[in-house]
Amino acid sequence: MIDAHLQKLRARDTVSPEDERIIRSLVSEVIEIPADKTAIRHGIELQNSMLLLDGWMARAKDLPTGERQVAELHVAGDFVDLHSFTLKSLDHDVITMTNCRLAIVPHERLKSATERSPHLTRLYWLMTNIDAAIQREWSLSLGRRSALGRMAHLFCELNVRLGVIGLSSDNAYDFPLTQVELGECLGLTSVHVNRTLQELRRLGLIALENRRLTIFNLVALKRVAGFDPAYLYLGRRVD
Amino acid sequence: MIDAHLQKLRARDTVSPEDERIIRSLVSEVIEIPADKTAIRHGIELQNSMLLLDGWMARAKDLPTGERQVAELHVAGDFVDLHSFTLKSLDHDVITMTNCRLAIVPHERLKSATERSPHLTRLYWLMTNIDAAIQREWSLSLGRRSALGRMAHLFCELNVRLGVIGLSSDNAYDFPLTQVELGECLGLTSVHVNRTLQELRRLGLIALENRRLTIFNLVALKRVAGFDPAYLYLGRRVD
């Protein structure tokens, strides 16, 4: 059930049987949230963190004028608001893009778990730092990549991240976002998302139909994106 | 000497005398680095973190084509690469914008300090999460704010962050970046930075001369920026 989470952790570091036991005991309950809901509203004091078991979520920030920017996408295995453990409340909303199944992890349990296992503490600290690295890469996209490069880069990133948890194979994966939502990730309007998607198709790099993305030419897509997966920290390190 | 650092921490949480003693014992040596150097190159294995005592630094990512995006600016008191403690190597460069004085903190000492004090661990974990929150806000700027709003927002953020460590008073502070460097932060060309600066001046909001920024109308500047300092997590929390 939280296998995707363990796979994600093990792609970064070793997880001892003892740590695995602790991790499994973190969950207090499992809940479901339908699509297009605000699961966590910014500024609200939180007592729990949430581990995404199934579905897609996002970290979103809104401008007073209503424009929305997504700072990161979350898929199965992600601890979507692990940072709320230390931040207490979030500076952004956490929203569901699809129906989602989530494991609730009380901060109390995180506190005692981290006080028991220094290694687990560093591992979870690492995971929040990897989230930050992903957000940095998105900043680079938003600041310096063209619409085409940005979109190509996102598709490359998701291909790798979904691959880690077995949700991408043969360079194809389910991609549930609408063009409007894709625009909120890329800092583009939905109209321009539409045209950029057509350009990627015209170049023979991808197909996106029936909410499924297929990458025809990964090498070329990476080149368009300027994609280097180092920022995902997938080399397993020992500690 | 590391007073700015303690001020910054205490703006977020209480720091016990015992924790303060531990923090002061983290530093192994103090070094100086001239302006415009790459202090840390991405991808290099690191054994130390660095605490900025004096000067300005930045987290920068470069595209293969040479364009540079700065993901965050660092000022005195910032632990510029605390995240390297868990990441081991960085996905970005850390560069000096001015001459800098830095305290070296061996990861070994961080390891033993965090294993001794769970509270200090959470405090430093919190600080990396606040860095991530700043980077998220920059993503919002890059994705959704106009050039004018982006620049206004950066000036508001620095006014608050420098205020915490006593480097901004009466809404004025030393601002050492060139217009090219400012553009690298804002995702703009230096030409457009120049024109946007002129617009802010024309509106009577700021002055920027001799590397010193003066905010004439903070209320109006905040309104142009859509600035809300909540993401800096300055309310002191108890734990």
Added chain:
DNA sequence: CGCGGTGTTGAGACCTGTCAAGACGTGTGG
């Protein structure tokens, strides 16, 4: 059957980038 969400297309506007040139200040070497 109508409706709302989604995807698509076109025309035109606007913001920001590109290229180029010149002004200004500062440090350096002759």
Added chain:
DNA sequence: CCACACGTCTTGACAGGTCTCAACACCGCG
């Protein structure tokens, strides 16, 4: 002390990427 180079700031003309506004097709669903 001057000449010069260099980095920085400034300005102008123009190009181009992305946005805005509008309309329409498509489709699942109540």
